[in-house]
Amino acid sequence: MVYRVGEAVRLKRMAPPGHVRTPWYLRGRTGIIERDLGESHDPEALAYGWADIPRRRLYRVRFTMAEVWGDRAERPEDRLDAEIFDHWLEPADAA
Amino acid sequence: MPHDHHDHDHEGMSPSGHPYRPDQDAPLTRFQKMEIAVRELLVEKGVATEAEIADQVARMDARTPARGAAVIARAWTDPAFKARLLEDGSAACTEMGAPVDALRLIVVENTPEVHNVIVCTLCSCYPRNLLGLPPDWYKQRAYRSRTVIEPRKVLSEFGLDLPEDVTVQVHDSTADMRYLVLPMRPEGTEGMDEAALAALVSRDAMIGVAVPKV
Structure with missing residues (x-):
């Protein structure tokens, strides 16, 4: 599914093995789509030279430090952006 | 007196009074060996020449x-x-x-x-x-x-x-x-x-x- 800029998304809390590009500290966290970076080959598959490499849409997702670190945040209003591939995202209101 | 070393042990010092630094005498690590092996294979199989590899290293070093x-x-x-x-x-x-x-x-x-x-x-x-x-x-x-x-x-x-x-x-x-x-x-x-x-x-x-x- 394609997300719009400004839409709230949650990172899936999964732990697959391999060359994963989604940092552990952001899994399960909710952010806002900052920009759509288009499609590219999935690096999680590319790293192993598989024959059939899926294309994934890459987004920049913006989080508040309050969302990422909770009460431990150094300054809750500071922000963090990270690049996340679409198969790691779900709508923030998904059950 | 900054150079009054009479009370010190001079063993392991160079003639100018400075400590010798060890060279890279430890065995190669796994990744160092792999790098050498891949580089030699690339040359052996005609994929790249030593000069091309050296040029590429120079190009990378030139980026500042x-x-x-x-x-x-x-x-x-x-x-x-x-x-x-x-x-x-x-x-x-x-x-x-x-x-x-x-x-x-x-x-x-x-x-x-x-x-x-x-x-x-x-x-x-x-x-x-x-x-x-x-x-x-x-x-x-x-x-x-x-x-x-x-x-x-x-x-x-x-x-x-x-x-x-x-x-x-x-x-x-x-x-x-x-x-x-x-x-x-x-x-x-x-x-x-x-x-x-x-x-x-x-x-x-x-x-x-x-x-x-x-």
Whole structure:
């Protein structure tokens, strides 16, 4: 599914093995789509030279430090952006 | 008396009185062996010559933060270029003769309200075509983990104390993008040309752990 800029998304809390590009500290966290970076080959598959490499849409997702670190945040209003591939995202209101 | 060494043991010292430093006498690591094996195979099978490999190493060593500084100075003096740089960093750098290769460049602008800082928590992604090889601290776990947890404290240790009302915006380069900070042009530089401005822009300012000063 394609997300719009400004839409709230949650990172899936999964732990697959391999060359994963989604940092552990952001899994399960909710952010806002900052920009759509288009499609590219999935690096999680590319790293192993598989024959059939899926294309994934890459987004920049913006989080508040309050969302990422909770009460431990150094300054809750500071922000963090990270690049996340679409198969790691779900709508923030998904059950 | 600074050179009064009479009470000291001179064993292990050079004739000039300085300690010998060990050479790299330890056995090769697994990755050093693999690098040599791959390099020799590439030559043996005619994929690349030794000269081509040496040329490529020289090309990589030739990339320095001066390239990035030239891009920043152009953006400070040419508003149309700055707009193109923020819109599509890769295209603007190619225009200046500093292509970003296969990766894409995102340029993030510091303002009086927002200060940007770049990190790669997963490894050491870095805009090498514009800044050369990353400094050792950029690749170490302390910088990589602490910059996302306590960026203000990290910046403070670099000598950069941000006012409380400035928002810190951390960029974790987790995938295909590379990042460059466009710092604010310092006050008092109105009469300076591009070359003089570029000399004010340090590598650290383009990573976001410093700001340019006159």
